[in-house]
Amino acid sequence: MNATTTTPALGFGIIGVGMIADYHAQAIAAATGARLVGIATRSAENARVFAAKHGVPFATTSVAELVARPDIAVVCITTPSGAHLEPALAAVRAGKHLVVEKPIEITTERADELLRAADAAGVKISPIFQARFGEGARALKAAIEAGRFGRIVLASAYVKWHRSREYYTGWKGTLALDGGGAAMNQGIHGIDLLQWFAGMPDEVYARKTRRVYDHIEAEDTLSATLHYPNGALGSIEATTAAWPGWSRRIEICGEHGSACLKDDHLDEWKFREAQPHDDAIRAAGPDPAMASGAGAPNAISYQGHLRQIQDLVDSLRDNRPVAIDGHEARKAVALIRALYASAACGAPVKL
Numbered sequence: 639m640n641a642t643t644t645t646p647a648l649g650f651g652i653i654g655v656g657m658i659a660d661y662h663a664q665a666i667a668a669a670t671g672a673r674l675v676g677i678a679t680r681s682a683e684n685a686r687v688f689a690a691k692h693g694v695p696f697a698t699t700s701v702a703e704l705v706a707r708p709d710i711a712v713v714c715i716t717t718p719s720g721a722h723l724e725p726a727l728a729a730v731r732a733g734k735h736l737v738v739e740k741p742i743e744i745t746t747e748r749a750d751e752l753l754r755a756a757d758a759a760g761v762k763i764s765p766i767f768q769a770r771f772g773e774g775a776r777a778l779k780a781a782i783e784a785g786r787f788g789r790i791v792l793a794s795a796y797v798k799w800h801r802s803r804e805y806y807t808g809w810k811g812t813l814a815l816d817g818g819g820a821a822m823n824q825g826i827h828g829i830d831l832l833q834w835f836a837g838m839p840d841e842v843y844a845r846k847t848r849r850v851y852d853h854i855e856a857e858d859t860l861s862a863t864l865h866y867p868n869g870a871l872g873s874i875e876a877t878t879a880a881w882p883g884w885s886r887r888i889e890i891c892g893e894h895g896s897a898c899l900k901d902d903h904l905d906e907w908k909f910r911e912a913q914p915h916d917d918a919i920r921a922a923g924p925d926p927a928m929a930s931g932a933g934a935p936n937a938i939s940y941q942g943h944l945r946q947i948q949d950l951v952d953s954l955r956d957n958r959p960v961a962i963d964g965h966e967a968r969k970a971v972a973l974i975r976a977l978y979a980s981a982a983c984g985a986p987v988k989l
């Protein structure tokens with residue numbers, strides 16, 4: 639008798655099939671132990687085209703119909719950022735685990751409503767922050783946890799990207815559905831990495847402006863100084879108005895070492911106390927899974943999403959926590975909301 643049993647692939651659904659849903663479909667197809675069973679989106683024509691492209695057996699315009707399916711265990715929420723909560727609640731109340739695109743929601747209040755519902759239903763949330771799965775990001779996090787920097791002096795994130803004028807049509811740059819601009823939509827990847835590495839600041843002082851894209855409601859540019867509870871200082875700069883768009887940089891500078899993560903490549907990596915693997919880290923090229931979205935949103939690779947979706951599938955199989963949970967993803971939203979509050983009142987804001 640064959641003692642090995644094969645676990646059936648976990649059924650996935652996707653709600654909202656626009657630009658990023660394509661990456662989710664590719665990642666689910668490439669993940670081990672996952673299969674895409676159904677999608678729901680507002681337009682029947684979009685649903686049909688997407689289902690045909692990805693070979694999805696079930697397509698509907700009804701969120702309720704999708705989440706009622708017993709063969710779906712995980713639902714990816716890829717609707718506009720300020721429209722994550724309602725379909726996410728429907729999925730959670732139907733007992734589905736979630737993958738939710740960044741930001742988890744556009745306010746801490748809406749994020750909290752989802753977190754409470756997921757906790758009550760006993761389901762997992764894997765909020766997308768694919769940049770945390772890069773080799774460079776992981777090496778930097780490990781060095782911080784090992785105390786290699788000593789006391790951190792400055793911890794900063796710079797996300798100077800470019801989005802075209804045409805990008806800002808529809809919901810992008812609106813306060814109701816994007817929740818903000820260069821910080822909430824694009825800068826958030828760097829802001830999440832920064833708080834993962836250095837922890838949450840306890841005070842921020844920000845300014846924001848519409849320097850070029852004066853037709854949008856939100857900011858195209860934001861700059862802030864940060865103070866951390868341990869006394870370290872730092873900066874955040876985010877824009878979508880700078881052509882051609884540079885690599886994202888996260889700089890961690892400490893009394894015993896300094897590093898710069900340029901996209902996912904450790905461009906600077908120097909410590910007083912060298913370790914044998916330092917040369918390999920310096921020599922490593924950029925992680926191909928972490929292609930940059932500096933110049934255009936669709937320049938990224940689905941490989942980052944694949945790593946995160948694989949983590950969720952494995953965590954469900956092994957009954958262990960996901961690498962990033964909903965409470966963790968809320969931190970970037972809280973930090974960006976504090977930046978906006980500071981910019982609005984023209985004074986430092988405590989977190």
Ligand SMILES: NC(=O)c1ccc[n+]([C@@H]2O[C@H](COP(=O)([O-])OP(=O)(O)OC[C@H]3O[C@@H](n4cnc5c(N)ncnc54)[C@H](O)[C@@H]3O)[C@@H](O)[C@H]2O)c1
Pocket residue numbers: 653654655656657658659678679680681684701716717718719720721725739740741766768808823931935938
């Ligand atoms: N992780 C990343 O690198 C990354 C990159 C781009 C976008 N995103 C995030 O993905 C999300 C979607 O962005 P996008 O660029 O794909 O947007 P998009 O406008 O291309 O797609 C959104 C889709 O959702 C549909 N939709 C809207 N409301 C709906 C609802 N209530 N129910 C069902 N469908 C609905 C729309 O019709 C559209 O097809 C956003 O939260 C964004 O921040 C993440």
